[in-house]
Amino acid sequence: MRILVLNPNTTAAMTAGIRDLAEAVASPGTSIVATEPLWGPESIEGHFEGYLSAAAVLDRLTTFDEPFDALVMAGFGEPGREGAQELLDVPVLDIAESAAQMAMMLGHSYGVVTTLDRAVPQIRDRLLTAGLLARCAGVRGTGLGVLELEADRERTVEVIVATAREAVERDGAEVICLGCGGMAGLRERVSKALGGLPVVDGVAAAVKFAEALVGLGLSTSKARAFAPPRPKTITGWPLSGRRPGIR
Amino acid sequence: MRILVLNPNTTAAMTAGIRDLAEAVASPGTSIVATEPLWGPESIEGHFEGYLSAAAVLDRLTTFDEPFDALVMAGFGEPGREGAQELLDVPVLDIAESAAQMAMMLGHSYGVVTTLDRAVPQIRDRLLTAGLLARCAGVRGTGLGVLELEADRERTVEVIVATAREAVERDGAEVICLGCGGMAGLRERVSKALGGLPVVDGVAAAVKFAEALVGLGLSTSKARAFAPPRPKTITGWPLSGRRPGIR
Amino acid sequence: MRILVLNPNTTAAMTAGIRDLAEAVASPGTSIVATEPLWGPESIEGHFEGYLSAAAVLDRLTTFDEPFDALVMAGFGEPGREGAQELLDVPVLDIAESAAQMAMMLGHSYGVVTTLDRAVPQIRDRLLTAGLLARCAGVRGTGLGVLELEADRERTVEVIVATAREAVERDGAEVICLGCGGMAGLRERVSKALGGLPVVDGVAAAVKFAEALVGLGLSTSKARAFAPPRPKTITGWPLSGRRPGIR
Amino acid sequence: MRILVLNPNTTAAMTAGIRDLAEAVASPGTSIVATEPLWGPESIEGHFEGYLSAAAVLDRLTTFDEPFDALVMAGFGEPGREGAQELLDVPVLDIAESAAQMAMMLGHSYGVVTTLDRAVPQIRDRLLTAGLLARCAGVRGTGLGVLELEADRERTVEVIVATAREAVERDGAEVICLGCGGMAGLRERVSKALGGLPVVDGVAAAVKFAEALVGLGLSTSKARAFAPPRPKTITGWPLSGRRPGIR
Amino acid sequence: MRILVLNPNTTAAMTAGIRDLAEAVASPGTSIVATEPLWGPESIEGHFEGYLSAAAVLDRLTTFDEPFDALVMAGFGEPGREGAQELLDVPVLDIAESAAQMAMMLGHSYGVVTTLDRAVPQIRDRLLTAGLLARCAGVRGTGLGVLELEADRERTVEVIVATAREAVERDGAEVICLGCGGMAGLRERVSKALGGLPVVDGVAAAVKFAEALVGLGLSTSKARAFAPPRPKTITGWPLSGRRPGIR
Amino acid sequence: MRILVLNPNTTAAMTAGIRDLAEAVASPGTSIVATEPLWGPESIEGHFEGYLSAAAVLDRLTTFDEPFDALVMAGFGEPGREGAQELLDVPVLDIAESAAQMAMMLGHSYGVVTTLDRAVPQIRDRLLTAGLLARCAGVRGTGLGVLELEADRERTVEVIVATAREAVERDGAEVICLGCGGMAGLRERVSKALGGLPVVDGVAAAVKFAEALVGLGLSTSKARAFAPPRPKTITGWPLSGRRPGIR
Incomplete structure (x- = not known):
């Protein structure tokens, strides 16, 4: 099977890492195709960029020529999934x-360690909307911007570990995302620095879940909330390409 | 004061009605400027169109030349506000x-009467995210598409009233949105057909709330979730114009 | 339009400030009438006084001769609104x-800065009942009693600001009430001492909301929870006056 | 021990029934003293009467001369307890x-069968505030007013039973209050008409719980929310009597 | 009446204390019979032991020959009650x-002071499932194991008191369980060390509630969730005895 | 990898089906080992049997000699997982x-179609405890007992489909479990009878999730709630075998 992994920002180096x-x-037999939008913000650190990116991601999907069996959206808490x-x-x-x-x-509860503090409410809202907040012990920012994560990998790990320790000790998190x-x-x-505490990477998790769903032949319900878009005129939309049915 | 009312779709006739x-x-002394995005879907009846529209709305804002004192976003439950x-x-x-x-x-609880049934989960999610779901008795669809609302105004009222009655009788709604x-x-x-039950129009409510906030000199907190976008490169973004700071 | 602002306690100096x-x-065209109950506690700092005051406020309303277009109840979290x-x-x-x-x-979430710590649960309960607790980051007491607020205005501001800072830094509040x-x-x-963070005064907010509702011709739904009192004998009630229908 | 049971309305016949x-x-060794306020509504069927009654009940308590070991407040969902x-x-x-x-x-969940439909939101709010709503399957009105309950006892039972059946069959209630x-x-x-389904009477439950608390020597925490009223001037309050400390 | 108090672990000394x-x-007229399972863990400090104990407790009940009018299950947050x-x-x-x-x-909110920190999530889950979490200010561990509680009674009280103080001061608890x-x-x-703050012992509370229920002739609803076990083959079950109907 | 699938009841035919x-x-490379407890109920249709089974399942695990990489517990909503x-x-x-x-x-929300109505509260509680209830549209019983499911496979499908239709039409479920x-x-x-609506089988889902977790080298956090059992005396426990450390 082929899984398309879509980095929501335009920084190709990040796409490569993902x-x-x-x-x-x-798994053996799974091939990964990774890409990013054709335009949009170099990194996403707020709602404005998130919404631009959501459209850029959807735009990218309408023009993506190769077949794929599942999509992994690699923005943590960004809009657009629906x-x-x-x-x-x-x-x-x-x-x-x-x-x-x-x-x-x-584990019984989990904590999230993210980039800037300003992302915290956005991530909480995404988990709330997804019905996954009940077991969230807390979301904590490291103060590192998205592109800063790459700058000094050693320092990045240190800061993440320190923040994760607070999640464990103060919030009662048993697993770190x-x-x-x-x-x-x-x-x-x-994980090693935290004494083997389970640490979850969203990209890894999503790839495995994509394999699971494809393996079972399951896909999104079209019964109500996620029914296909109705045919309609989308005037002047600067989409890079056009999907069938969009005039 | 001047309030900008932004219809999220590109149907100018709807902008005019709004x-x-x-x-x-x-109020006397308030002037209304209404507009729509320069591109995008003619109506919004799902998440795909909603996310395109969110970007189109933000795009419109970056190029809107006239000053305004408050923004009313006239999509019911559409993404983009943040x-x-x-x-x-x-x-x-x-x-x-x-x-x-x-x-x-x-009233103690309210019901929402909307267009298609597929919009119901989206509206509920928006109310949930906004922290306003606790007093919502229910959201019900009329089965009418957005642009159908205009077709036969008599019929539209009838269907809305019938759906509102269910909201009152089955869900216990005391006010209809x-x-x-x-x-x-x-x-x-x-309202008249419902025997004087209070009926709220979101555009009207938002205009009055905008007047209230402007009257008190209050605006969005920039302390955390809604801090200004950080300066960064937005490559290839097909924005109709550019706001200062976007390269 | 004329808005009646009802201070729930009997301290006329506080009525004047309100x-x-x-x-x-x-707004221009809005006149304010402010009054207090004819009897009752000089300040309200607990449930016992709150309930006495609720009756005193209702009593005052039954005897208030002048017409008014909206009522603002100026007790923060006190019972009686329904x-x-x-x-x-x-x-x-x-x-x-x-x-x-x-x-x-x-803002995404708000904090409340109030008087005594004992008021905190009462205010939280009022917000819970009103369906407004989901976005409340916390309620914090300053330790100042209601009438102490007037004693040394400089000191009062300092204490409020210090408490508000805790709400922002520890609770994540983006707006202070x-x-x-x-x-x-x-x-x-x-607000100035907090670097321009939005600070909301409930009286100001309620006056503007009252203007909004009156401007739209909307009033309380009588469909269920707030239907008019049924005619009945109220024996020996020491109401200062009598409303029609109370024998 | 002596338990004071306070009927919140002034209908002495109802006091007698309670x-x-x-x-x-x-239990043997427990004596019951039942009384009603010295003034106030003959029955309580809404918030207005509920708030008057709350003050009347507190007034009654300040003048009640006899000692008692616990108080049972016999209004179902009425304000004033705090x-x-x-x-x-x-x-x-x-x-x-x-x-x-x-x-x-x-049982796993319970239903409440009450008088008028207008009381439903009020009772739900009281249960919500008390932290007891999670296991409530629903609250249903019978359409009978408080004083109508006495009129035709046979008919009253029939209507209660019919409403309780709906609570069981539609809401999944396993116990009826x-x-x-x-x-x-x-x-x-x-209970008999419902095939032995447990039916709970609030007065009976409260009397037994009062016995339990008194038996263990426990009473209300004065640590925060329910600390004693602070000494202060209550001007002009038409209390039937005065408690020590009220000037 | 006779109340059976069942200590879920096999430590007879603890049964004696309970x-x-x-x-x-x-109350006078109530006799207590206390016992423990015939097999199982000497103390319960986790889910594994809790589940073994749940079966051991049910096993004990199937073979308990003496009549009793109510059962008190003396494990704090242990599974098995249903x-x-x-x-x-x-x-x-x-x-x-x-x-x-x-x-x-x-009180308005309560805190729980328990043994090991690992028990905290389990107790919270039990309260959540029972619909009793809304007014829980927090659950805190003392770090003392179940059997350590007996070792140095003076020290045990000190540690409980210190933990309870944190529950009051940091969590806002008004009552301690x-x-x-x-x-x-x-x-x-x-309680004395906490200045008279109400302190609740679960065994004491349950005994009094058992008296209350028995006094009113009420027992578990068999309408749905707690209907009697259906007759079926339980093969090889190492129950100490057999209840009628188990083959 | 090898996944142990544990049918919680003792009906070997059901184990075979699972x-x-x-x-x-x-997946290729995954081998399945399925077993059932050595003793216990032939089917589980309530809490009593569920708790017996939980102990039987744990007992089975302590004596299972073969190595395995993940455990799937095949009781729907049964206790014991922790x-x-x-x-x-x-x-x-x-x-x-x-x-x-x-x-x-x-999908946006899911419904569960189960066996007897009495299982509904138990399943809801399990989902609540797991933090997965927010997106549950409802749980509905078919009225078929566990062992009846096998009797007439045609009829079973019909009844499941009819119940699932209610979940979709009345509860708004978009996916059926x-x-x-x-x-x-x-x-x-x-799924076919429901027009292709996604239908999820818990055993299938759990097997794929087990593969995902094992594939990533992740296992249960031992930080708090699920720390290993402490060494202690388990007297007289009729475990079929003994795990190291249990005396």
């Missing part, structure tokens, strides 16, 4: 939701 | 949230 | 609920 | 809360 | 739930 | 929780 992780965890669910016939996994769901399989696609690849190091 | 209503309820709150220094009101808030001032910007102007007729 | 604020924020909604045909606004609602228009009618008039100073 | 029930369920908890040193039991608590000991002090004495008959 | 407390609080409710015709009280319910009669059957008998000392 | 399904969905998480070092999946989690990946291990193998037929 692809590496996805490939590392994919739109892709309407648009596509294949399963769609959001990495924030996948991380939370996998964490709930591993890495709350940014840009943290891909740090899971083992963070 | 403008008429907004002007009818505006992005505008980050982008702008003036207050931002969403009509779904404004309708719910006004309804909560008028008209759940679509395209229902602007029907408030009195629906 | 009236000054209400007049300062009222009774006034049954009794009156005009809209009724509670300042705790109005403050919370306005705060929700301004001043949690007592006796804090009327301090909004600008507190 | 006293009879309380005496019938009291005020009595501040005022008194002995335990205070509300019959709505006691009924719900006892019902939760008997009789939702009005005026239903005192009907428990066995309703 | 019996002493139960007898001390029982099974006993199905099996028995008499009321069943769990001490964690009874403690919480009694605490809710005494002693969160382990092994704390039986410490209530007065802890 | 094994067949598990094997059918397992005990296995403490006992084992490998991941543990409950089929009710896995079904709900997979359903949440596929088959709420009993005994429904293994019916997924495709039910």
